[in-house]
Amino acid sequence: MTAASVILAAGQGTRMRSTLPKVLHPVVGKPMVWYALEAVKDLVDQKPVLVVGYGAEQVKKAIGDQADYVTQEQQLGTGHAVSVTRSKLAGKADILLVTFADMPLLTRETLEDLIKLHAGSDSPVTMTSFIGDEARGFGRVVRDEAGHVAAIVEQADATPEQLSIREYNVSAYCFKASWLWRALEQIPVSLKGEYYLTDVIGLAVAEGYDVNALVLEDPSDGIGLNNRVHLATVECIMRQRINEKWMLEGVTLIDPDATYIEPDVRIGKDTTIQPNTHLRGSTVIGEHCEIGPDTIVVDSEIGNHVQLLASVLEEASVADHVSMGPFCHLRKGAILDEYVHLGNFGEVKDSYLGPHTKMGHFSYIGNAKIGANVNIGAGTITCNYDGEKKNPTEIGDDVFIGSDTMLVAPVKIGDRSITAAGSVVTKDVPDDALVMGVPAKQKRKKEKSD
Ligand code: UD1
Ligand code: CA
Numbered sequence: 211m212t213a214a215s216v217i218l219a220a221g222q223g224t225r226m227r228s229t230l231p232k233v234l235h236p237v238v239g240k241p242m243v244w245y246a247l248e249a250v251k252d253l254v255d256q257k258p259v260l261v262v263g264y265g266a267e268q269v270k271k272a273i274g275d276q277a278d279y280v281t282q283e284q285q286l287g288t289g290h291a292v293s294v295t296r297s298k299l300a301g302k303a304d305i306l307l308v309t310f311a312d313m314p315l316l317t318r319e320t321l322e323d324l325i326k327l328h329a330g331s332d333s334p335v336t337m338t339s340f341i342g343d344e345a346r347g348f349g350r351v352v353r354d355e356a357g358h359v360a361a362i363v364e365q366a367d368a369t370p371e372q373l374s375i376r377e378y379n380v381s382a383y384c385f386k387a388s389w390l391w392r393a394l395e396q397i398p399v400s401l402k403g404e405y406y407l408t409d410v411i412g413l414a415v416a417e418g419y420d421v422n423a424l425v426l427e428d429p430s431d432g433i434g435l436n437n438r439v440h441l442a443t444v445e446c447i448m449r450q451r452i453n454e455k456w457m458l459e460g461v462t463l464i465d466p467d468a469t470y471i472e473p474d475v476r477i478g479k480d481t482t483i484q485p486n487t488h489l490r491g492s493t494v495i496g497e498h499c500e501i502g503p504d505t506i507v508v509d510s511e512i513g514n515h516v517q518l519l520a521s522v523l524e525e526a527s528v529a530d531h532v533s534m535g536p537f538c539h540l541r542k543g544a545i546l547d548e549y550v551h552l553g554n555f556g557e558v559k560d561s562y563l564g565p566h567t568k569m570g571h572f573s574y575i576g577n578a579k580i581g582a583n584v585n586i587g588a589g590t591i592t593c594n595y596d597g598e599k600k601n602p603t604e605i606g607d608d609v610f611i612g613s614d615t616m617l618v619a620p621v622k623i624g625d626r627s628i629t630a631a632g633s634v635v636t637k638d639v640p641d642d643a644l645v646m647g648v649p650a651k652q653k654r655k656k657e658k659s660d
Contacts, residue, residue: 218261230265234265309382349363488506512528557573570586
């Protein structure tokens with residue numbers, strides 16, 4: 211049995227009242243369609259086929275080669291949307307999984323259950339439903355006296371009696387592909403002028419099949435997302451799911467409701483995440499760390515036993531036993547080696563700080579390579595920008611940079627040298643030297659301490 215997947219994403223999502231196509235609205239940092247792709251990708255034998263229409267170019271750009279694309283030029287309904295994939299998929303798969311891009315909470319496990327239920331049934335279609343209290347515009351599952359599925363009726367077309375039905379259509383289906391292509395040709399146009407995919411259920415029943423519905427135990431799986439109120443609900447549930455996963459993996463979240471972890475983030479055991487911490491993108495955090503409160507980490511790599519307090523890190527790399535904050539900013543290309551300590555108000559960009567180097571207060575380090583065990587005094591600045599380009603600063607090992615030193619790049623400071631407080635260093639400093647003044651001049655060889 212070969213399986214393929216179709217994900218519908220062509221609608222504008224008018225109820226979002228947005229210029230951004232609905233399926234690109236982020237849920238916990240990822241476009242909502244990303245979740246639909248994740249759920250199916252391991253269940254099928256070929257790339258999921260995404261039906262795009264409104265904002266097609268934007269959607270393709272955001273999703274790239276994670277999907278194959280078919281364009282639905284006019285949004286003539288969900289049935290029509292599936293039918294435009296026929297030329298791409300007919301004859302390529304035995305079963306077809308059809309889901310919608312606006313249902314990010316639907317899990318791979320649910321779809322696995324759906325495929326299993328389908329495999330054990332004679333019907334050419336198996337659907338998914340849930341019993342709930344909130345209609346959210348969902349189609350109603352109409353059953354006959356014996357309890358068999360008879361049809362799906364859309365909210366707009368439902369009788370008052372049908373509107374009171376509490377079993378809702380999730381819109382996750384498993385089809386026998388060859389049957390579906392034929393059935394799609396037979397669906398009538400609705401009062402709204404659309405071709406409803408839901409009508410194929412009634413067609414299967416009319417052909418004498420007993421259509422099975424997988425009834426979801428957790429109704430939150432089936433929450434479709436049509437407006438920004440739903441978006442906030444889905445965001446909250448998705449965040450809870452991610453947070454619970456990490457707590458069960460051995461990560462302490464002091465206040466899960468105020469902890470924001472994106473899906474690709476990885477966190478080691480016995481790390482504690484304090485409130486109002488945002489871990490984003492491809493961030494990886496080691497074991498035994500204390501992160502936050504009030505910390506944002508984006509696309510960064512953090513070692514073990516690291517402490518980050520009230521700081522912002524972007525595309526940075528931090529080795530074991532680093533401590534930082536409050537109020538530090540590591541920008542792109544900041545690399546901190548083991549046991550580096552940054553106190554308050556430190557900014558580091560495109561720079562390497564060697565092991566045990568300390569920078570306690572108010573400093574800017576950009577385009578610099580700094581050795582081991584260096585003390586960077588309060589208010590030190592690498593003056594790396596001359597108005598045209600960024601120039602490098604190099605500092606050796608065991609250097610003492612006095613408070614308020616201006617390092618006018620390009621400049622090199624040799625091993626074990628000292629800059630006095632308030633120095634403006636414009637020329638290279640050899641090893642074991644002491645410089646002071648504006649511009650800084652060499653005073654004497656530093657006395658060897660041994
Ligand atoms: C649909 C179902 C409804 C179900 C609900 C669950 C139909 C007719 N109705 O209603 O029974 O309870 O989902 O969420 O199927 N789309 C296209 N092309 C189109 C129209 C829609 O690609 O021509 C896509 C949209 O981008 C979206 C999905 O199909 O991802 C669903 O469309 P939407 O208008 O949101 O359908 P619902 O009214 O929610
Ligand atoms: Ca919908």
